[in-house]
Amino acid sequence: xxxxxxxxxxxxxxxxKGVLLILLFFSIVSWTxxxxxxRHFSKADKENDTFLRIYSSTNNPKDLLSSxxxxxxxxxxxxxxxxxxxxxxTERDELKRMLRRYSLLESxxxxxxxxxxxxxxxxxxxxxxxxxxxxxxxxxxxIGAAGSASLAVVAPGIAEALIATxxxxxxxxxxxxxxxYYLSRANxxxxxxxxxxxxxxxxxxxx
Numbered sequence: 001x002x003x004x005x006x007x008x009x010x011x012x013x014x015x016x017k018g019v020l021l022i023l024l025f026f027s028i029v030s031w032t033x034x035x036x037x038x039r040h041f042s043k044a045d046k047e048n049d050t051f052l053r054i055y056s057s058t059n060n061p062k063d064l065l066s067s068x069x070x071x072x073x074x075x076x077x078x079x080x081x082x083x084x085x086x087x088x089x090t091e092r093d094e095l096k097r098m099l100r101r102y103s104l105l106e107s108x109x110x111x112x113x114x115x116x117x118x119x120x121x122x123x124x125x126x127x128x129x130x131x132x133x134x135x136x137x138x139x140x141x142x143i144g145a146a147g148s149a150s151l152a153v154v155a156p157g158i159a160e161a162l163i164a165t166x167x168x169x170x171x172x173x174x175x176x177x178x179x180x181y182y183l184s185r186a187n188x189x190x191x192x193x194x195x196x197x198x199x200x201x202x203x204x205x206x207x
Contacts, residue, residue: 016160019131020167026120026127027171033113034178040073041185044110047074048192055080061203075106075189076196084204092201099197106193110186114179121176128168135161 051067051074058064065084071077082102083095135158 015134016131016164019127019134019164022127023124023131023164023167023171026124026175027167030117030120030171030175030178033116034174037113037178037182041110041182041189043073044075044189047071048076048189050074051077051080075110075193078106079103079193079196080200083200092205095201095204096197099200103190103193103197107186107190110189111183114182114186117175117179117182121172121179124168124171124175126168128164128166128171131164131168132161135159135164 048071051071054067055064055076058067061084065081068074068077068081079099079102083098086098
């Protein structure tokens, strides 16, 4: 193919190449976060389910506390271990405040790096748009220099513009989809923690 995408990128100006490198950085980091979050949430779901089964079938809190070490990703396991190990509470309200504090820490852990996906989804289209505008400017400069508006003159600048737009969207769309999906999963786990916290108050105070 006479004018492949790679050839157009290699022949692009320094500004457009810089824009494409920035978009490539955002895309690579976003996909890294997407795969990392997939593994994290999948493992957290499995560990939550396993811990709840043990919690429902074990009457000995010490055995349950010991089992939490096997499930370091589970927010419910971490919540139980942190609160039950501390034992710095004397009344129900104090215990609720402690559970609230540790729940917020686990929530922050679940939502870690999601802000980068949101940033990628909201900024990369505009970064690509900047490359688009610059490519169009290059096309008009080519017209002015050549004194002609033929396809051969305007095609390189227009091609740069379209590629910048396309790559900006390719970086943004997966990031937006992943952000909404993982935020939904995080919110479901946060609701599970809130429900478990209510149950845990009575469980701990009975011990």
